[in-house]
Amino acid sequence: MFREMRRKRQQMSQAETIEILEKGSFGVLSVYGDDDYPYGVPISYVYDDGKIYLHCAKTGHKIDGILKNPKVSFCVTAQDLVVPEEYTSYFKSVIAFGHGRILEKDTEIREAVEKLALKYYPDDSEEHREAMIEKEYPLLCMIQITIDHVTGKKAIELVRAEQKNQQ
Numbered sequence: 001m002f003r004e005m006r007r008k009r010q011q012m013s014q015a016e017t018i019e020i021l022e023k024g025s026f027g028v029l030s031v032y033g034d035d036d037y038p039y040g041v042p043i044s045y046v047y048d049d050g051k052i053y054l055h056c057a058k059t060g061h062k063i064d065g066i067l068k069n070p071k072v073s074f075c076v077t078a079q080d081l082v083v084p085e086e087y088t089s090y091f092k093s094v095i096a097f098g099h100g101r102i103l104e105k106d107t108e109i110r111e112a113v114e115k116l117a118l119k120y121y122p123d124d125s126e127e128h129r130e131a132m133i134e135k136e137y138p139l140l141c142m143i144q145i146t147i148d149h150v151t152g153k154k155a156i157e158l159v160r161a162e163q164k165n166q167q
Contacts, residue, residue, distance in 0.1 A: 002097060002149040010153050012092070017152030020094045021047040024076040029054060029145075031065030031072050031100065039065055045074070046112075046119045052096065052145040053112040063141065066100040072145055073097050083157075090157050096150040103142040112142040 005011045012020075026044050033039030039061050046053050052074055056062050066072065079092040103109045110133075117129050124132075133140075 005151055005153065007153070007156070009159055010156055012152030012154055017094050017150060020076055020078040020092060020152055021052070021096070024078060027074050027076040029062065029072060029074050031062055032069035033061065033065055044116070044120065046115045048115055050147050052098070052147065053115055054143045054145070055113065055116060056141050056143060057139060058141040062143065063102060066102060066143065070099045070101065071097070072100040074145055088155065088157065090155045092152065092154045092158065094150060094152040096145065096147045098145040098147040101144050101146070103144055108144070109140070109142045112144065113140060
């Protein structure tokens, strides 16, 4: 169903791929957009146990796209060092394909927003975190992406450097 990576030597291990999803600060969510145009938007997220959680308003382009077609992709770039003299960049990126779902149960929403809050402000006090969540909660919508397929890829120059270091 999903294409194999054409440049297999550049494919990252599953562990390295998941690490990028866990550590990334933002990704680009792509959904089915208006007039059949794809719609991609950068957004903060949290990865947890094969799922990606995103926040958004209760209405808008992302919600409309997921309601129209729940198939989505999500891309995270962990590194992009442009090397002009080589006409390339030394990159590491991940793309996940999955199904987006708007969370409706209060317990699911609360659990997802807690994960997101803890990722971005792990040192916050529980009292302050709860107060901020309560303040924003009436306008908050959470999306869960269940990953069907995920791959990571890195620049061939990084692969070669790793191989050289292992020798």
